[in-house]
Amino acid sequence: MSIQVIYLMAGIxxxxxxxAALILRKNPLIQVVAINVMGIGVFMWFIANGYxxxxxxxxxxxxxxxxxxxxxxxxxxxxxxxxxxxxRGTTSAGDRDDV
Amino acid sequence: MxxxxxxxxxxxxxxxxxxxxxxxxxxxxxxxxxIALGLIVALIWTRLxxxxxxxxxxxxxxxxxxxxLLFSWRKLRAAKSNITLxxxxxxxxVIATAFFIVVIIVFSLSSILLFSKPNSALAYLVDSSLSDSxxxxxxxxxxxxxxxxxxxxxxxxxxxxxxxxxSIGISLFDYELKPSSNFLLHSLSKLVVPACVLFGGxxxxxxxxxxGGAFQAGAVWAGALILLRLAHPRLLARKLSxxxxxxxxxxxIAAAIATFVINKNFLLYPALYxxxxxxxxxxxxxxxxxxLLYSLFFIPKKINSKSAANTIxxxxxxxx
Amino acid sequence: xxxxxxLTVILLxxxxxxxxxxxxxxxxxxxxxxxxxxLTKADNIGLACISLAVAIYSNDWLIGLKIIxxxxxxxxxxxxxxFIIARRINMSNKIISGDSR
Numbered sequence: 001m002s003i004q005v006i007y008l009m010a011g012i013x014x015x016x017x018x019x020a021a022l023i024l025r026k027n028p029l030i031q032v033v034a035i036n037v038m039g040i041g042v043f044m045w046f047i048a049n050g051y052x053x054x055x056x057x058x059x060x061x062x063x064x065x066x067x068x069x070x071x072x073x074x075x076x077x078x079x080x081x082x083x084x085x086x087x088r089g090t091t092s093a094g095d096r097d098d099v
Numbered sequence: 100m101x102x103x104x105x106x107x108x109x110x111x112x113x114x115x116x117x118x119x120x121x122x123x124x125x126x127x128x129x130x131x132x133x134i135a136l137g138l139i140v141a142l143i144w145t146r147l148x149x150x151x152x153x154x155x156x157x158x159x160x161x162x163x164x165x166x167x168l169l170f171s172w173r174k175l176r177a178a179k180s181n182i183t184l185x186x187x188x189x190x191x192x193v194i195a196t197a198f199f200i201v202v203i204i205v206f207s208l209s210s211i212l213l214f215s216k217p218n219s220a221l222a223y224l225v226d227s228s229l230s231d232s233x234x235x236x237x238x239x240x241x242x243x244x245x246x247x248x249x250x251x252x253x254x255x256x257x258x259x260x261x262x263x264x265x266s267i268g269i270s271l272f273d274y275e276l277k278p279s280s281n282f283l284l285h286s287l288s289k290l291v292v293p294a295c296v297l298f299g300g301x302x303x304x305x306x307x308x309x310x311g312g313a314f315q316a317g318a319v320w321a322g323a324l325i326l327l328r329l330a331h332p333r334l335l336a337r338k339l340s341x342x343x344x345x346x347x348x349x350x351x352i353a354a355a356i357a358t359f360v361i362n363k364n365f366l367l368y369p370a371l372y373x374x375x376x377x378x379x380x381x382x383x384x385x386x387x388x389x390x391l392l393y394s395l396f397f398i399p400k401k402i403n404s405k406s407a408a409n410t411i412x413x414x415x416x417x418x419x
Numbered sequence: 420x421x422x423x424x425x426l427t428v429i430l431l432x433x434x435x436x437x438x439x440x441x442x443x444x445x446x447x448x449x450x451x452x453x454x455x456x457x458l459t460k461a462d463n464i465g466l467a468c469i470s471l472a473v474a475i476y477s478n479d480w481l482i483g484l485k486i487i488x489x490x491x492x493x494x495x496x497x498x499x500x501x502f503i504i505a506r507r508i509n510m511s512n513k514i515i516s517g518d519s520r
Contacts, residue, residue: 017118
């Protein structure tokens, strides 16, 4: 039971919790949050794998940095799709840009 | 065991926060717990020695994602109809989820217990090649020299997301505050925006030899731009120049073609000037990332549209 | 020196107490305005204590100066943010109670 194992297990638990919430919750906004929590779990697994007492591996850090930016891009697009579907493209204030 | 007390407490706190986040009744509670979860996770990255990831998680993972979630929650709350998803019976779902979770836990625990020695061969490789890469920060070296294709495609993915957001056609924030209430945001922007611009520039420069880099700088600049847009809506109401949006990709691809011409290999920088090439690509990438993250929030309206000059009431009919 | 370490620990504990008090206020106060007030005041002082502790522990005047600047910046922005939140609460209270001023 070293520091690395603690965070490895925490990452797996976060991923499992995210999967469970993705299946069990019906609110689409909470499902998007659940996907992000799954992402955080995977990142924790990556970075905990790169940690040891003598030397810290930096390649997982770069991969996780890329992963964070890709996750935020996907989240933004998913949220825009969700808002567009549920508001039918109309906003209650201002013009509607006809697409 | 006492030596790991701090880590056990923080890991437990993360799990409890994630449970609160994912299984709370209302969506706004979920979003707030998620923002807090992002910040605690940034603390964990600092604990595990991943300083660049910590800055990026706090800025992008918790800041930008939290703002996106809050803006879309606000829009969804005002929506008249909600899509109801198809209902499976609750017991089938619970059984499926439990089975899936048990499988994941069994596989992962067995892999931890059997293969718990860290594989740090890559770490020694990076260490030994660090002097050839032109920078002193190993994460920047890996991101922009050893695995530069991944970074190129990552900026491409961000650009694709911004294209998708533009083509959907609605923006997450499309009203303006009344000028009389705006003085607070004016003061906040006078304080925060110059500091953020300075801090972003510093982070970009210092990424060569210290934790930092293009993504963190771009995220901080994006935050400053969003605050500027909220406080002074007419300042940034015009269409963003597409050249500025794509300058990161353009410079990166131009560098790839140039290195192919020079060195017969894409993105193999000339040996003596690798640091300068990396700085050039990072600067263009940071500008691009800032504008792309900003454009995930705000779609420019037509210049002569009616709503550009109103004092607009907010979604529920209250004036702000 | 041992006295600096003791001072660091004392300041950390005091800051922790302030943050704890602010969080208890957030959970237990009845009204939104009270919660914002308690949270902002307690968090600002707690942050002052903890940043002073870190500045003392670092043994380097340059790092300490940077931390003091960070504290001042967070003080300014969090006070402004709590003003914005409180003003919004005030306005929605007026709308709910029908006060049209």
